[in-house]
Amino acid sequence: MSRLELDVTEWRRVSPKYVWVDLVGMLIAAIIVVGATSLPAVFTHNVYLFTIPASLAIIFIIALALTPRRVRAIGYQLRSDDLLFRKGLMFQRFVSVPYGRMQLVDINRGPLDRALGLSELKFVTAAAATGVVIPGLPEADAETLRDELVALAESRRAGL
Numbered sequence: 001m002s003r004l005e006l007d008v009t010e011w012r013r014v015s016p017k018y019v020w021v022d023l024v025g026m027l028i029a030a031i032i033v034v035g036a037t038s039l040p041a042v043f044t045h046n047v048y049l050f051t052i053p054a055s056l057a058i059i060f061i062i063a064l065a066l067t068p069r070r071v072r073a074i075g076y077q078l079r080s081d082d083l084l085f086r087k088g089l090m091f092q093r094f095v096s097v098p099y100g101r102m103q104l105v106d107i108n109r110g111p112l113d114r115a116l117g118l119s120e121l122k123f124v125t126a127a128a129a130t131g132v133v134i135p136g137l138p139e140a141d142a143e144t145l146r147d148e149l150v151a152l153a154e155s156r157r158a159g160l
Contacts, residue, residue: 011075011086017116018136019071023064024112030060076134081156083123083149085132095132100156101125105146109139121145 034053041049070089077084082098104124113119119142121134137145 011077014071014074014134014136015116015118015138016071017118018074019068020116021110021112021118021136022067022071026060026064026067030057030064034060071136074134074136078148083132085134097123097125097132098156099149099152101127102149102153105149105153107142107146119143123149 034057037053037056038050041047041053066089070087073089073092074087076086082096085095085097087093102123102125104122106122106124108120108122109118110120113136117139118135119137119139121137121142123132125131
């Protein structure tokens with residue numbers, strides 16, 4: 001099997017609008033990094049130093065081209081005892097967060113997220129390695145999911 005496949009339950013995906021948030025963020029980073037690495041070549045007039053920003057520009061172009069596919073790979077499942085989150089194309093990451101271990105469920109909205117009506121849901125647990133951030137959720141879905149997860153976490157914690 002070429003991919004990690006779990007239950008037959010359908011994965012919930014993030015909004016397709018999140019592609020724009022990711023693209024704009026990466027484009028801003030690319031402009032800053034390529035611009036900063038171009039400065040030594042500009043000031044020293046050494047044309048060979050332009051290979052560094054040119055190489056970085058190629059890497060950013062490839063990353064920008066892969067962004068839509070990378071966003072489609074983000075998903076989560078609400079299972080009976082935990083929330084399962086996945087992301088990644090080449091290096092897939094699956095994180096299972098038990099409902100009873102959730103200490104905080106937080107909603108964040110950046111300026112571009114707000115403009116597109118999106119939110120980011122962050123789960124905090126006692127273990128730093130299981131911290132999960134689900135980006136690109138529509139605002140209403142993020143609030144509903146937050147309330148549902150808080151209720152599940154409190155009911156599971158009560159049984160401890």
